[in-house]
Amino acid sequence: MNSDVALSFGYYKKALDLIPKFPNRSELLKASTYVAMAYTGYVNGDYDEGLKYALEAIPILEKQQQMDEQISILDVNSTLLNAYMSLIAIYNIIGQPDKSKEYAEKIITVAKKCDSPFDQAGGYNQYGFAVIRDDPDKCLDYINKAYEIGITNGYIDIVTVSLDAYSLYEEIKGNKSLAVAYLKQSLEYLKGKQRPEIEVNVYNNLILLYNDDEKKQIELSIKALAIADSIKSKLYSSRFNQYLGELYSNAGNFKDAYKHLSKGDSINNELLNEQSQHQINYLTARFDATRRELEIERQQNIIKRQNLQRGLLAGGIVVSVVILALLWYMLRLRNRRNDALAEMNATKDKFFSIISHDLKNPAVAQCDALRAMIENAGLWDADTISDYYHELLKSAEGQVELLYNLLNWAQIQTGRMIYTPDRFTLSDLLSDITLIRNMAKNKGVALVLPQSQVALITGDRNMLSTVVRNLLTNAVKFTPAGGTVTLDISGAHTGAPLQYTISVSDTGVGMTKEQIASLFRLDSADSSIGTAGERGSGLGLIVCKELLEKHGSALHVESEVGKGSRFWFTISA
Numbered sequence: 001m002n003s004d005v006a007l008s009f010g011y012y013k014k015a016l017d018l019i020p021k022f023p024n025r026s027e028l029l030k031a032s033t034y035v036a037m038a039y040t041g042y043v044n045g046d047y048d049e050g051l052k053y054a055l056e057a058i059p060i061l062e063k064q065q066q067m068d069e070q071i072s073i074l075d076v077n078s079t080l081l082n083a084y085m086s087l088i089a090i091y092n093i094i095g096q097p098d099k100s101k102e103y104a105e106k107i108i109t110v111a112k113k114c115d116s117p118f119d120q121a122g123g124y125n126q127y128g129f130a131v132i133r134d135d136p137d138k139c140l141d142y143i144n145k146a147y148e149i150g151i152t153n154g155y156i157d158i159v160t161v162s163l164d165a166y167s168l169y170e171e172i173k174g175n176k177s178l179a180v181a182y183l184k185q186s187l188e189y190l191k192g193k194q195r196p197e198i199e200v201n202v203y204n205n206l207i208l209l210y211n212d213d214e215k216k217q218i219e220l221s222i223k224a225l226a227i228a229d230s231i232k233s234k235l236y237s238s239r240f241n242q243y244l245g246e247l248y249s250n251a252g253n254f255k256d257a258y259k260h261l262s263k264g265d266s267i268n269n270e271l272l273n274e275q276s277q278h279q280i281n282y283l284t285a286r287f288d289a290t291r292r293e294l295e296i297e298r299q300q301n302i303i304k305r306q307n308l309q310r311g312l313l314a315g316g317i318v319v320s321v322v323i324l325a326l327l328w329y330m331l332r333l334r335n336r337r338n339d340a341l342a343e344m345n346a347t348k349d350k351f352f353s354i355i356s357h358d359l360k361n362p363a364v365a366q367c368d369a370l371r372a373m374i375e376n377a378g379l380w381d382a383d384t385i386s387d388y389y390h391e392l393l394k395s396a397e398g399q400v401e402l403l404y405n406l407l408n409w410a411q412i413q414t415g416r417m418i419y420t421p422d423r424f425t426l427s428d429l430l431s432d433i434t435l436i437r438n439m440a441k442n443k444g445v446a447l448v449l450p451q452s453q454v455a456l457i458t459g460d461r462n463m464l465s466t467v468v469r470n471l472l473t474n475a476v477k478f479t480p481a482g483g484t485v486t487l488d489i490s491g492a493h494t495g496a497p498l499q500y501t502i503s504v505s506d507t508g509v510g511m512t513k514e515q516i517a518s519l520f521r522l523d524s525a526d527s528s529i530g531t532a533g534e535r536g537s538g539l540g541l542i543v544c545k546e547l548l549e550k551h552g553s554a555l556h557v558e559s560e561v562g563k564g565s566r567f568w569f570t571i572s573a
Helices: 003-021 023-043 047-065 073-093 097-113 117-131 136-153 156-173 176-190 196-209 214-230 234-250 254-315 317-375 382-413 434-443 461-477 513-517 540-549
Strands: 422-425 446-448 456-459 484-492 499-506 556-560 564-572
Touching: 003 023, 023 047, 023 073, 047 073, 073 097, 073 117, 097 117, 117 136, 117 156, 136 156, 156 176, 156 196, 176 196, 196 214, 196 234, 214 234, 234 254, 234 434, 254 382, 317 382, 434 446, 434 461, 456 461, 456 564, 461 484, 461 499, 461 540, 461 564, 513 556
Parallel strands: 446 484
Antiparallel strands: 422 456, 484 499, 499 564, 556 564
16 A cells, blocks of 8 residues: 555544544445545555455445435435445456456446436446446446436546447457447547547557557557657556557568657656666565564563573573573574575565666667767668667667566566456467567577467466566577477366466577576576577566466476477466
């Protein structure tokens, strides 16, 4: 929980202390405060707190609905509706869709009783999104009602959310052209309404739908980027620069690709620096807290020893035995504390090393290379300039890989990467490997992918995509020109549940037993240079290991020097 959220919860708790002064409305005021606390927890990613207060508010509000007191029942319905909506959103994020659907059915009953058209329409839209994948036709009636309320009352947020729901409905039904049409209708509706924060999200959804038309994706990404920059949204600016970089790269326009990838890289660096600073502050605070605990423990141990010495004089041999046992226990406890402190220091030192060395040095090298190109622009031939461009691109790709791994690792350490399981095909894991394909092609390494990619697997799509992307990147990095990197999937068709093995193997340089033993330790992980001079942080495989542990799986490795390596893990169907 960050300081602003902690401050908000502090004021809410002060408000709870004042509620007894209003006995006629105490229960409703308490429940309303709980709902506000639930929403604050949800929007700030503190889902445990959000869930806790929403579940405390709902029984109070449901009871108030049934009681004849001197309160406005309309206030109860509106507050209860907002409690249900927060609860549904949190259950969706933490991967409990059944719970989400359970409260979605309740939300309709309350929404119909709401006097506020805006709250009523918001409830209908929330219900639609909660059940759209399981029963799209049932949810359509309520999305229609929400849309009519939004149009009638001029509720911009309601109308655009409803049009987004229509688009998702048509996409699920396989009507891609209609899905695109609804998003275009949303953009048309937003004209002149000065809501760029909504407009940029509509463009993002539209770009994803045009996945088979790169020219159209470029056109839309340029427009979306302009809006994102106008509202100073770093997250969207980074995303659309990344889109444009990959799209231009696919089209062979490497100049514009490098411009946008560099810009996206720069924004990602800013975002990562903010996240990294938060993580550094967290590690420092944890280190200081542990050090204070150890000092308190040391003082307490001194006091205990003094008391035990006095006891020795009075108690004789029996007390002496007790003292020796206690001293032995305290020594073991202190050693454990010291080991934990050493591990924390190693983790912090490694994090600082990555930021100060692996981020700084490539950036300095890029600046030097660009300066040399500018100073010798009229002297060098085309081949020399091309070599420099390739080196710059290779350096930028390495930084992008490092930023992804740093961000993923920071999210894991702070608990902000939520495990959200889903069923999807292997092909979904290969939808974001354009840079890896280009890396292998430019290096002269054959990338072999499975012929059949329709096998269904269960897990967190984004986490498993990150794992596969990291393993493929490492394999290409340590495989020389003329070598082969192979992604394979095989299923064990006996027993239950069905398990698939996903493996990445290469014909690269291989590893010694000592190197394998240190792969997954942050305090000993170190960057290694690839066969073409590529650099890394040693962090990618650690991220893979921790992401797979969230799936109840493990990352295995076998390797032989000079003959290549194979990494694999199992995942349930």
